Amino acid sequence: MSSISSETFLTTPEAVAQALSIPVEPLQTVHSVYPLRISAYYLDLIRQHGLPLWKQAVPDLRELDDTDGLTDPLAEEQLSPVPALVHKYPDRALLLVSHQCAMYCRFCTRKRKVGKPEMTVDNAALTAAFHYLRQTPSISDVLISGGDPLMLSTARLEWIIRSLRSIPHIMTIRIGTRVPCTLPLRVTPKLAAMLKKYHPLYINTHFNHPAEITEEAQQACAYLADAGIPLGCQTVLLRGVNDSADIMKDLLYRLIRIRVRPYYLFQADQTKGTSHFRTAIDTGLAIMHDLIGHVTGMAIPTFALDAPGGGGKIPLTPEYIIHKGDTLEFKNYKGDSYSYPNCIVP
Numbered sequence: 001m002s003s004i005s006s007e008t009f010l011t012t013p014e015a016v017a018q019a020l021s022i023p024v025e026p027l028q029t030v031h032s033v034y035p036l037r038i039s040a041y042y043l044d045l046i047r048q049h050g051l052p053l054w055k056q057a058v059p060d061l062r063e064l065d066d067t068d069g070l071t072d073p074l075a076e077e078q079l080s081p082v083p084a085l086v087h088k089y090p091d092r093a094l095l096l097v098s099h100q101c102a103m104y105c106r107f108c109t110r111k112r113k114v115g116k117p118e119m120t121v122d123n124a125a126l127t128a129a130f131h132y133l134r135q136t137p138s139i140s141d142v143l144i145s146g147g148d149p150l151m152l153s154t155a156r157l158e159w160i161i162r163s164l165r166s167i168p169h170i171m172t173i174r175i176g177t178r179v180p181c182t183l184p185l186r187v188t189p190k191l192a193a194m195l196k197k198y199h200p201l202y203i204n205t206h207f208n209h210p211a212e213i214t215e216e217a218q219q220a221c222a223y224l225a226d227a228g229i230p231l232g233c234q235t236v237l238l239r240g241v242n243d244s245a246d247i248m249k250d251l252l253y254r255l256i257r258i259r260v261r262p263y264y265l266f267q268a269d270q271t272k273g274t275s276h277f278r279t280a281i282d283t284g285l286a287i288m289h290d291l292i293g294h295v296t297g298m299a300i301p302t303f304a305l306d307a308p309g310g311g312g313k314i315p316l317t318p319e320y321i322i323h324k325g326d327t328l329e330f331k332n333y334k335g336d337s338y339s340y341p342n343c344i345v346p
């Protein structure tokens with residue numbers, strides 16, 4: 001991580017307690033189980049905007065109360081043919097390239113391993129993953145994730161991307177990263193110039209709250225978008241952070257303004273240590289109902305849950321079909337009734 005200096009982060013309970021003027025003991029208790037890291041940049045945003053950002057970053061004793069949660073809610077370990085790769089769907093695979101992030105989000109789905117030294121991804125693990133990918137021609141799309149891939153040096157990330165590009169059947173490369181949100185200054189013209197050489201390359205960012213769309217985040221996304229990289233956003237629906245239609249609308253509008261196209265809105269996974277963030281499925285459906293038709297379609301993500309046990313992502317949509325017979329009856333976004341013939345054979 002040559003390009004990022006250590007002062008950029010707060011990584012100890014003492015530093016965070018001091019910075020936010022809060023007691024250190026609860027932070028120490030949680031930190032004995034789960035990693036802690038907040039970038040100095042995000043700490044500033046917490047100071048300015050309070051709770052919705054605080055909750056995402058600052059350890060909470062409730063993380064340790066959660067007894068029903070699942071350690072590996074998406075059964076990723078069972079779906080890993082080699083340690084650094086998750087192969088769940090026929091045509092695409094998830095490559096975990098880094099165990100580090102610019103911030104350890106308290107709601108992380110991979111809380112079991114992200115930020116822990118056991119997850120370190122070394123050259124041998126990556127070489128084994130490249131070998132599996134080379135042997136598996138059905139895979140045409142590789143998602144580079146982690147941890148956060150943009151926590152690697154630009155040179156190391158380039159080595160990974162170049163290795164993937166040398167596999168002829170890999171068509172698209174995607175990077176999943178929260179760095180444009182949590183450490184936007186890491187996104188430099190040099191990084192964008194490197195990525196630009198490997199198109200078609202897509203990036204999915206991860207913003208959860210309108211206050212995260214700052215000038216710095218806008219600049220980071222501009223470097224990437226100007227390099228021809230289509231940008232998406234994978235937002236997680238979080239209680240007390242973004243679980244209202246008004247906050248969500250504000251976030252979505254701000255995303256498209258910085259050229260980020262909302263992709264998924266995820267129902268929070270049943271990850272152990274995150275139950276205090278979870279909302280009812282109906283909360284998400286109600287938010288989607290308030291968005292669809294009311295907000296430009298460009299800004300509408302797919303609301304989805306990732307099925308426990310490795311079933312994959314399942315889209316959740318408010319019900320618009322009221323009755324299915326010879327004639328279909330619908331409600332539109334305003335609640336008005338419409339019908340349409342089910343069978344158009346004369």
Ligand SMILES: *Cc1c(COP(=O)(O)O)cnc(C)c1O
Nearest residue numbers: 086087088089092093094143313
């Ligand atoms: C989410 C995910 C993908 C990508 O799914 P898309 O719907 O194509 O974005 C691929 N592999 C795994 C293991 C995933 O969890």
Ligand code: SF4
Nearest residue numbers: 101104105108147178
């Ligand atoms: S950036 Fe992503 S992978 Fe890293 S801790 Fe946050 S949610 Fe987890």
